[in-house]
Amino acid sequence: MSDPVLAVSDMHVYYGDSHIIHGVDLTIDEGEVVTLLGRNGAGKTTTMRGIVGVAPPRQGTVTYRGEPIAGESPDAISDRGIKLVPEDRRVFPTLSVHQNLTLAKRLAPDSTQTVAEMYEVFEPLAALKQSAGQNLSGGEQQMLSVARALVQDPDVLLLDEPTEGLAPVIVDDLQSVLADVVERNVTVLLTEQNVQFAFELAERGYIIDNGEMVFNGTTAEIRERDQLMRDYLSVSGADL
Secondary structure (H helix, E strand, C coil): CCCCCEEEEEEEEEECCEEEEEEEEEEECCCCEEEEECCCCCCHHHHHHHHCCCCCCCEEEEEECCEECCCCCHHHHHHHCEEEECCCCCCCCCCEHHHHHHHHHHCCCCCCCCHHHHHHHCHHHHCCCCCEHHHCCHHHHHHHHHHHHHCCCCCEEEEECCCCCCCHHHHHHHHHHHHHHHCCCCEEEEEECCHHHHHHHCCEEEEEECCEEEEEEEHHHHHHCHHHHHHHHCCCHHHC
16 A cells, blocks of 8 residues: 555644644545544644644654655745645735736746646636736635646645635535546645535545544544534534
8 A cells, every 4th residue: 555645643733832733643645635624723724734834843743755844844845746725815916817827837837737727627717817816706716726726736735724704605616616626636635614515525534623633534434423523513414
């Protein structure tokens, strides 16, 4: 059996003196879509930030294709092919959609993906090429943020709370687009509070609470454990 593409072992992350992530373990295999679930403040985003070096782990290991990456700079980790789409999207507000995508492409000159392909995958963006990032809706900004990462041909795509703040109809549109994205053989780690959205995309999931992993298994196994979902996700299987 081949090694995981991404493996996190006994990771501890601090913000100043505050111990936020306590010994987290997590693995993602080639081409897999894995979701990290938990309530707001459970530690999902900090786990992501620890993986990509924005909040460097003080203890534990993060390995990418068998090589340790904990302690490397965020830029170095990104250059390896691990791309984070943060929950605040961070599109360049005064640049057009096309300029946002073109700049991202220029930062990854070896990528086989093209800006034209992004307009095929994210069809709503094609009609918004000249629109400034600050004039896009939340859903459009989210699509642009994912497209900017995808045009760089990532090996591992980390999506942090992609549905945060979006209207239900926009969530449905985003889910359809991301379903096409995950078919492109990109390995994905997805954090979400929208459990139904996560279950539609991921095959396997982890549940985190107060910075500690409390369960991992297939999304079907999570769905079957009604008390687990009530305790840690504030939903039940009947709600989904």
